[in-house]
Amino acid sequence: MTEFWLISAPGEKTCQQTWENMMAATTRANILSTNHKFNIPDLKVGTLDVLVGLSDELAKLDSFVESVVKKVAQYMADVLEDSRDKVQENLLANGVDLVTYITRFQWDMAKYPIKQSLKNISEIISKQLTQIDSDLKARASAYNNLKGNLQNLERKNAGSLLTRSLADIVRKEDFVLDSEYLITLLVVVPKTSYPDWQKTYETLAEMVVPRSSNLLFEDYDSGLFSVTLFRKAIDDFKHKARESKFTVRDFQYNEEELKADKEEMTRLSTDKKKQFGPLVRWLKVNFSEAFIAWIHIKALRVFVESVLRYGLPVNFQAMLLQPNKKTTKKLREVLNDLYKHLDSSAAAIIDSTMDIPGLNLSQQEYYPYVYYKIDCNLLDFKV
Numbered sequence: 001m002t003e004f005w006l007i008s009a010p011g012e013k014t015c016q017q018t019w020e021n022m023m024a025a026t027t028r029a030n031i032l033s034t035n036h037k038f039n040i041p042d043l044k045v046g047t048l049d050v051l052v053g054l055s056d057e058l059a060k061l062d063s064f065v066e067s068v069v070k071k072v073a074q075y076m077a078d079v080l081e082d083s084r085d086k087v088q089e090n091l092l093a094n095g096v097d098l099v100t101y102i103t104r105f106q107w108d109m110a111k112y113p114i115k116q117s118l119k120n121i122s123e124i125i126s127k128q129l130t131q132i133d134s135d136l137k138a139r140a141s142a143y144n145n146l147k148g149n150l151q152n153l154e155r156k157n158a159g160s161l162l163t164r165s166l167a168d169i170v171r172k173e174d175f176v177l178d179s180e181y182l183i184t185l186l187v188v189v190p191k192t193s194y195p196d197w198q199k200t201y202e203t204l205a206e207m208v209v210p211r212s213s214n215l216l217f218e219d220y221d222s223g224l225f226s227v228t229l230f231r232k233a234i235d236d237f238k239h240k241a242r243e244s245k246f247t248v249r250d251f252q253y254n255e256e257e258l259k260a261d262k263e264e265m266t267r268l269s270t271d272k273k274k275q276f277g278p279l280v281r282w283l284k285v286n287f288s289e290a291f292i293a294w295i296h297i298k299a300l301r302v303f304v305e306s307v308l309r310y311g312l313p314v315n316f317q318a319m320l321l322q323p324n325k326k327t328t329k330k331l332r333e334v335l336n337d338l339y340k341h342l343d344s345s346a347a348a349i350i351d352s353t354m355d356i357p358g359l360n361l362s363q364q365e366y367y368p369y370v371y372y373k374i375d376c377n378l379l380d381f382k383v
Helices: 015-027 048-079 084-090 098-103 118-156 191-203 231-243 255-310 325-342 344-353
Strands: 003-010 033-037 182-190 214-218 222-230 247-249 316-323 370-375
Touching: 003 015, 003 255, 003 325, 015 033, 015 316, 015 325, 048 084, 048 118, 048 255, 084 255, 098 255, 098 316, 118 255, 182 191, 182 231, 191 222, 222 231, 231 247, 255 316, 255 370, 316 325
Parallel strands: none
Antiparallel strands: 003 316, 003 370, 033 316, 182 222, 182 247, 214 222
16 A cells, blocks of 8 residues: 555653554554654744644645645656656655655755744745746646647648648649649548549549549548649539549648648657656656655644644654555554543544444544554556
8 A cells, every 4th residue: 555644642651662552553463554663853842822823734735735746746647648657767755766755754954954943844845835836837838738739730640531631641743733724633532432433533524634543642441532624623523523422622732831831740849859858857856846845744744733732842753654455444443542542532533433334534534643644646547
């Protein structure tokens, strides 16, 4: 599982004893979870009023930062076009995979100096993530426009002969050009109707040049034929061709336009390749920054909530549990038994709801110990 439970409980005789008691409870009979100490430095406590206000602010900031982390991760998946292995290779925090980063978490003193107040640290993170969010919108918009324009051109150059661009199919020598009287038309003929076309095209209208039809291109179900006729017979020829289920394409050979189309395609393709590398690098760096900030927010929340719940002096052990998928319910019960003495009202709520199907406490999950969930499954891959 990529889900972690970040919890804290007050130090008993020592914080080490709190850790050992939790380890014993979760691994004695069955191994219910893989556990790690979660190191939070000695942060500045401040006043109780500030802590209460900060508790609410951090909850909102947590949601915002998580949303930015997920947006950057999902856009990485979009840019790498859902190549799951490549995406996972690039979703790193400080150069290591996310599970390693969380389980070996160390506070970044350089980015978030602990001599600053808790409020200042949260504001540093808030500004940092607001900037990443804003930059992501701008970069994504520019790249998506480029990609969209390229896809539109590619779409024109693919698909059925009835609709696709003919720029890369026809050549100048396929047409009678600059003639006052003659014109070359392009006609899409179903493969099953090739014999009918060859038998009838010269007689679909008067003034069709004999033996002037050539097959220029085929796709899976049709062929593109050229035919030359006098200009004044165009309308009559189109009408008769439609009756025979031959489709005359509305196309005039213009070398400048065709050249411009090809150049635009080349330019967009080159621009996309140029932007791709720097964009992936930016996403990689800023995903790491955002994820690191997110885990620091979790650490701040544990610290603030632990001081509010367990009081001063600061004396608690933060612990990171990675539940085993099949034993999450059992793990919750074991933790409840271990810590129910900390808050009897929370224990009562949990006891009364433990087995009621459909009851969802996730809006405000409250337990006798401090608890925050960290889910590292950040992507919705398209299948």
